[in-house]
Amino acid sequence: MADDELPKPEPKEIDEKLSIQLRHLLEDATLKGKPYGEEKCDNCLYYSEVDQKISYCWHPKLRILVGAEWWCQWWEKIEE
Numbered sequence: 001m002a003d004d005e006l007p008k009p010e011p012k013e014i015d016e017k018l019s020i021q022l023r024h025l026l027e028d029a030t031l032k033g034k035p036y037g038e039e040k041c042d043n044c045l046y047y048s049e050v051d052q053k054i055s056y057c058w059h060p061k062l063r064i065l066v067g068a069e070w071w072c073q074w075w076e077k078i079e080e
């Protein structure tokens with residue numbers, strides 16, 4: 001039955017390239033997977049949908065999906 005087995009999934013070249021690009025992006029932003037005190041993505045100006053656990057960050061240097069509890073150096077207060 002070995003002939004019927006599907007090949008084991010493996011990352012492709014594009015995945016390695018994207019992984020490196022995204023890693024550099026994270027380092028530039030000092031993006032962390034946890035809040036910085038009271039500051040976190042879901043109370044940041046750039047977080048698109050505050051009621052979602054994952055949402056689009058529209059900061060011009062990021063433009064990626066981020067988690068509600070993440071944080072980066074470009075955090076900005078939402079003005080009332």
Ligand code: SF4
Binds near residue numbers: 031058
């Ligand atoms: S700018 Fe930074 S803190 Fe604000 S939503 Fe984007 S990643 Fe999160």
